[in-house]
Amino acid sequence: MAGVSDSVSAQMGMHTEPLTGRDIKTKFTLRNEGGFAYHFARDVDFNRRAEIDCADLEPSEINRKIRELMDSGHGSIVLRNPGAKHSLIVGILNRMNFIVEGSLGYFGCGLLDGPNVRISGRVGWSFGENMMAGVCVIEKNAGSTFGAALRGGDLVCKGSVGSRTGIDQKGGTIIVGGDTGAFSGFMMQRGRIVVCGNAGKNLGDSMYDGTIYVGGEIQDLGVDAVPAELTDLDRAWLARKLTMYELLPEKGVDHFTKIVAGKQLWSYDNLEPTERKLVL
Amino acid sequence: MAGSGYKGANIDDVDHFLKGGGIDSEREQAIGQHIGYRYDVNLLPDYDRLTPFLRDYIEFMGWDDLNWLEDVHMGYDDGQAAVFDRNINGWVAIPEDMELPDNQQDRDMIAREMLIKFQMSPDHPMVDLYKAYRKF
Numbered sequence: 001m002a003g004v005s006d007s008v009s010a011q012m013g014m015h016t017e018p019l020t021g022r023d024i025k026t027k028f029t030l031r032n033e034g035g036f037a038y039h040f041a042r043d044v045d046f047n048r049r050a051e052i053d054c055a056d057l058e059p060s061e062i063n064r065k066i067r068e069l070m071d072s073g074h075g076s077i078v079l080r081n082p083g084a085k086h087s088l089i090v091g092i093l094n095r096m097n098f099i100v101e102g103s104l105g106y107f108g109c110g111l112l113d114g115p116n117v118r119i120s121g122r123v124g125w126s127f128g129e130n131m132m133a134g135v136c137v138i139e140k141n142a143g144s145t146f147g148a149a150l151r152g153g154d155l156v157c158k159g160s161v162g163s164r165t166g167i168d169q170k171g172g173t174i175i176v177g178g179d180t181g182a183f184s185g186f187m188m189q190r191g192r193i194v195v196c197g198n199a200g201k202n203l204g205d206s207m208y209d210g211t212i213y214v215g216g217e218i219q220d221l222g223v224d225a226v227p228a229e230l231t232d233l234d235r236a237w238l239a240r241k242l243t244m245y246e247l248l249p250e251k252g253v254d255h256f257t258k259i260v261a262g263k264q265l266w267s268y269d270n271l272e273p274t275e276r277k278l279v280l
Numbered sequence: 281m282a283g284s285g286y287k288g289a290n291i292d293d294v295d296h297f298l299k300g301g302g303i304d305s306e307r308e309q310a311i312g313q314h315i316g317y318r319y320d321v322n323l324l325p326d327y328d329r330l331t332p333f334l335r336d337y338i339e340f341m342g343w344d345d346l347n348w349l350e351d352v353h354m355g356y357d358d359g360q361a362a363v364f365d366r367n368i369n370g371w372v373a374i375p376e377d378m379e380l381p382d383n384q385q386d387r388d389m390i391a392r393e394m395l396i397k398f399q400m401s402p403d404h405p406m407v408d409l410y411k412a413y414r415k416f
Contacts (some may be wrong), residue, residue, distance in 0.1 A: 026365070026398075027370045036340040039402045040410045046342060062311065091415070095341050116342050132366075133341075133348035134321065152348025171351040190321045212320050237324045244344050247319060 013104060041094045041114075043144070044075035054088075055081040062088055070094060084124065089117060093132075094165040107142075109136050112153070125162075126228045128155045133171065137245060144181065147174040150191060156245045163200065166193045169210060183211050184260075194238065194256075196247055204259050208266070213238060215249060226262040294384055297356030319353045319384070326385045333393045346392065352392035354384070365398060367406045372398050408410040 037043075050069045054062050062079070066089065069077055076097040080089060084087040086105035089112070096115040103121030113132035118139075125143040128136050134153045141254055144162035147155045152172040164186055182200035185193050188207040198216035205222020213227070213234070221227075235253050242248040249255075249276030293299070303309055314404070325346055338345065355362055361380055364373040374380075374394060381387055398404060 024370065026370060027375075035400050036337050036396070036412075038400060039404065040405045057393060097342065114341060135347065152351055154347060172348060175351070207320055217374070233326070235326050239329065 029227075031119055037095060038093060042073075043071045044073055044094065044096060045069055045097075046075040048074045049076040049078065050074045051078040051080060053080045054083060054085060058085050059085050063090065066092070070096065074178075082121075084122075103140075104150065112136070112224070113257040116124070121156075122159070125233060128153075131155065141178070146176075147172070152191075154245075158245070158247065160197065165195075166191070169193070173241065173243060175241065175247065177245075181214070182219075185210070185221070185225070188212070188261075194241065196242070196249060204261070206265060207259075209259045209261050209263075213256045215253075215256050218257060218259075221259065224262040224265045225259050228258045230254070230256060230258045265268075290368040294382060294387070298359060298361065298380075300359075318354045321351070321353065323353060323384065323388070325350050325388065329385050329389050329391050331389050332391065333396075337396055349396075351391045352388065352395055354380075354387040361387070363395045365395060367399060367404070 004117045015129060020088065039259045042215040043067065043142040048247060052062060052065050057065070062085070065168045074101070078099045080101050080102055081102055082102040084103045086103040087107045087110070088104055089109045090107070091111045092115050094115065098115055098117040100117065100119040100121070101164060104119060104127065104139035106124040107126050107129060108123050109117055109127060109131065110129040111131070111135045112128070113130045115134045117134070117136040119137065120139050123138050123142045124147045126140050126148050126253070127138070128146065128150060128252070129148045131147070131150050131153050133174040135156070137156045137158070139158050142157040142161040144164055145167055146157060146161040146165045147169060148164070148166070149168045150166060150172040151170045154173045154175065156175040158177040161176050161180050163181030163183055165176065165184040166188055167186045169185065169188045173194065175193045175194045177196050179197040180195045180199050180208070184195070184199055185204040185207050186202070186241045188204065190209040192208045192210065193212045199214045199218045202218045202222035203214070203218050203220070204225030205211050207222070207225055210234070210262040239248060242253065259263055284372070303312070327345070332351070334346065334349070353362065354374070355364055357371040357373065360376065361374040363374065365372050372395065399406070
C-alpha cells in the first residue's frame with residue numbers, strides 16, 4: 001500500500017502527518033468473547049411484568065421508577081396514563097419491553113439501546129432521537145423530527161409524521177405507515193426511511209448516503225437526492241420489514257420509489273488531508 | 281448506479297481492499313490515502329445467511345431481525361478486514377488467520393457476530409466508560 005510519504009502532496013511539503021482515518025484500532029481476539037448483553041446491563045426477565053401509573057408523577061420520577069424496576073429484574077413495564085409527558089423512557093441500555101397505554105410528549109424514547117417499545121397513542125417532537133438499537137412502534141401519529149439522528153434500530157409510526165423525519169439519520173430504519181412532511185431525510189448519512197404514503201417537499205435534501213423508499217407520491221426531491229433502481233434485495237427487505245409491522249400494502253412493494261444520494265455533495269475527496277482533518 | 285456502492289471506483293472484487301488498500305482514483309493516488317467508505321453502507325442483509333449465533337442474539341433481545349446490526353458491515357482498514365465499533369469510534373481488526381468467505385454478505389454476517397462478541401465482552405472499553413460517566 002502506498003504511504004503518505006510517497007504521495008505528491010507530501011513531496012510538495014504540504015504535510016508530514018499520516019492520516020489513518022480512525023481514532024482507535026483494536027485487535028479482536030477470542031479472549032474477548034462475551035454473552036448477548038453489555039457487561040454492565042441489568043439482568044432482566046421478560047416474564048416479570050410491572051405497571052407504573054404516571055398520572056400524578058413527574059417525568060423524572062417515572063424514569064427513576066423504571067430503573068428501580070429494572071434493578072429488581074423486571075423485563076416488561078407498562079406505563080399507564082402517560083398524559084403526553086415529555087422525555088419518558090430515555091437512556092435505557094438494556095433489553096426490555098415497554099408498553100405505553102396512551103401518548104408521549106417531546107423527546108420520548110431517546111438514546112435507547114436495546115428496548116422494545118409499543119405505544120398505543122401518539123408521540124411529540126423528536127421521538128426516538130439518537131436511538132442506538134431496539135424497536136419502537138407507535139400506533140397513531142408522530143410530530144416533527146421523528147427519529148432525528150437515529151443511529152440504529154427500527155422506529156415505526158403507523159400513522160403520519162411531521163416534517164424533517166430522520167433528519168441527520170446515521171443508521172437504522174424509520175418506517176411511516178402514512179405520510180411524511182417536508183425535508184424528510186434531510187442531511188441523512190446512512191440507514192433507511194420507508195414511507196408507505198406520500199412524502200412532502202425536499203425529500204432527502206442534502207442527503208449524504210442512505211436510502212429512502214416511498215410508496216406514494218413525492219412532492220419534490222431535495223438537493224442531490226436522486227431516484228435509483230429498486231433491486232430484488234430491496235424488494236425482499238421491504239416486504240419482510242413491512243410484514244413484520246403489519247404495514248405491507250395489499251399490492252406489495254413493487255410500486256415503491258427508491259431515493260438515494262447522488263453524491264454530488266461529497267466533498268472530502270477535494271480537500272487536502274490537513275483541511276480534512278480540521279473538518280472532521 | 282448512484283448510491284448503490286462504493287464511491288470512487290467500481291469494485292467487483294470482494295478482496296479489492298485487502299489486496300491494494302483501495303487507493304484507486306487519481307485524487308487518492310495524489311494524497312496517498314484512501315478516502316471514503318471501504319464498503320457499501322447501503323447493502324441490505326441477506327437473511328438466508330444468518331449465523332446461528334446471530335439467531336440466538338436476535339431471540340435474546342426479543343427482536344424479529346438483525347435490528348441495528350443491519351448497518352454493520354465488514355470494512356477494510358489498512359488493508360486488513362475489520363469491523364467498525366461505534367461504541368469506541370474505531371476499527372476492530374478481524375484476526376489475520378481467519379479465513380474470509382468469498383462474498384460480502386457472508387463477511388458482513390461474520391462482522392456482526394464478532395462485533396457483538398467484542399461489545400459484550402467485559403474487556404470492552406465501554407465498561408470503564410460506563411463506570412466513569414454514567415448519569416443514572
